Amino acid sequence: MKFGFDIDDTLIDLRAHAFRLYNKKLSKNVALETFQALKRVEIHEPFGLTDAEGSAMWNNSLEEIYFTDCPSFGGALETLQALAQQGHDIYYITSRPKQYCEQTRAWMEAQGFPITEGHFFCGMQDIEKVAIIKELALDVYVDDKPAVLETLQDVKTKVILKNQSYNQHVELPRLKHWQVFLELVNN
Incomplete structure (x- = not known):
């Protein structure tokens, strides 16, 4: 997947x-x-x-x-490492400014996140994120920002909303704990 x-x-x-x-x-x-x-x-x-x-x-x-020492959410790193070990393709799609792309990728790799060449997209505005998600024909996409996820309702990609205090008004499958990620994917 x-x-x-x-x-x-x-x-x-x-x-x-x-x-x-x-x-x-x-x-x-x-x-x-x-x-x-x-x-x-x-x-x-x-x-x-x-x-x-x-x-x-x-x-x-x-x-x-x-x-600096920004922590990952509990279970996120382990979940992505397990997905990579199982042979799934993992893509990162972030709106971080373009000037921080290489440094962000290096930081993520240093934290242990599995990154494959050509699977890291950075400096993307919301409309660009949506376009790359569609182009890649992702099976599953996870984001905290409702504006991105709500525009993906017409595609086959299963969208999952990472729970945050500012997105409580949105009705989408909601990831509250990374330990239940696979359950959400399979429902």
Whole structure:
């Protein structure tokens, strides 16, 4: 089978990692429960930042956010390693900026994620993600972003939504724990 995966907030817990970094950088102690209740992707509001200030802080912190000790979600790495060992094709499709593609790929490989040449797509806007998912004729695609998944309703690809506080309004098969991924695929 051909499996496709978004990276940030699907395989790795990037926003929570960034939230912890913001606490440190801003000398704050905003509780993780506050983060878990956010209804939007952006994480700056609990720190008292405006949208413009939040955008600037995110953009100025990208390398630290992307390439420090961001953890993968429990079971994600093991699931992808098992899929690779079983001979499945694994594709990564991320909207991370193009200038971080090689560094992102190297970071993912260093974490142990199985990456095959030609199976790593980076710097993709939502419409480009949808196009590559269709072109690859993926059997399964997992992402946290409803805008991508909702546009795939007319294809044979089984779409699975990685559960996040900001996507609760969406009615799609929902991955809450990586340990049950194969159950979702087979249902």
